[in-house]
Amino acid sequence: MRNILVIGSGKSASYLIKYFLDKSESENLHITIGDINIENAKKLINNHPNANAITLDVFDKGSRQKAIENADIVVSMLPARFHIEVAKDCITYGTNMVTASYVSPEMQALDSAAKSKDLVFMNEIGVDPGIDHMSAMQVIDEIRDKGGEIILFESFTGGLVAPESDNNLWNYKFTWNPRNVVVAGQGGAAKFLQEGTYKYIPYHRLFRRTEFLNVDDYGRFEAYANRDSLKYQSAYGLDSAKTLYRGTMRRVGFSRAWQMFVLLGMTDDSYTIDDSENMSYRDFINAFLPYSPTDSVELKFRHQLKIDQDDIVWEKLEELDVFNPNKMVELKKATPAQILQKILMDSWTLDEDDKDMIVMYHKFGYVLKGEKHQIDSTMVAIGEDQTYTAMAKTVGLPVAIATLAILNGKITTPGVQIPISKEVYEPILKELETYDIAFTEKEVPYLGYNPLTT
16 A cells, blocks of 8 residues: 555644545555644544554654655645654655645755655645645636736635634634734735835734725625735746735724734734733733823723724724733733733634634736736635634645645656646646635726726
8 A cells, every 4th residue: 555644633634634534445545644642633534444643753753754764655734844854854765745834945955855856845735825826826827828918916815714603793713823813914014016016014004904805705805915925926927017915814894903902012922921820811901001090991992092982993802801800811921922812712712613714815917919807716615613624624635635646646846846837736726626625717807906096
């Protein structure tokens, strides 16, 4: 049997493992799941005869190398910073590798070694990055094939709560790593290209410069800019494009309310708060407000951020119970961001019967025979339950399909890469459609970046 080693069995691994198990008989596969804690792996395998779970500490060189040496291909579902040691072992033992993570400088440095051993190191093949790359390049290549020139490309993705589970004023719940939500946008100004001009949005203004999007049957969304919209400009072949913008989707109103935390400094992760374990939620809020011998925390908050008494952002704040003097932080030497995350998890953790949702939206503006055109492309995926989530589906299935394609010799181009070639994206997107991960494209009038000025 052909051996697939999956390292990591966290939240994004459910569909990935199910795909391999479903294909194990017809494709002659044996799947080994390695994790430092194998309880979830055992649950996902469910005593399947073609799979086993092993305890694998990625920092234990001996056991890690033994597992990789016995594998025909390795799928690393570890956090991105842990991929590199696995990748080095794959070079040593001549093993192909697949990850859903961004290509790090350390991973890119292995490109020559991978090519010299004719190995495929496929990265960024989850949802974002991943499905966004493939679906975008498919349309971009189609436009080019008929002689068109891309002048505008915008791409947005959101991990959100499904409409039937959307029951709070923020229209949001954590569907993935809460920390990434709390610190989103930090580390430098957002950079993008708008009508031929470089634009920058500093962090303190990021959530007040949003774009609105309408998705058929799902209503209106807003999007704030990702940190670097130009990262893939050359890879996509869009060096002559006038507008390039990548963003993160939320329901309308989220960003305006989130700005409260940004302005007060509650998303800061650069320092720790003294005696944080003995703070109440109310104490935490008060720590960022001026002293007053008479004014309440609520009054100071309203005054500091100029919140009117009938402003819905106040109701959103109260819904989070942030002024509660009895709820305790209970985190030692915690950063503001860590404390805010704990507070938000009380309200934004998915309930047992909640479902999540992935939404993706691309805009392609192009010139063909002297006329300007635009194609809008959207995809919505809804999760089944808390194990088989939309996030796990859209991350895990592309990884799994690519893994099998490499194993079967359908993807052969060696080196460290991302899925932007037809060899990779055409068969994967086609198979994803059988799992109801499909894009709806429609021709719309080309209005440029800002329709209001047209």
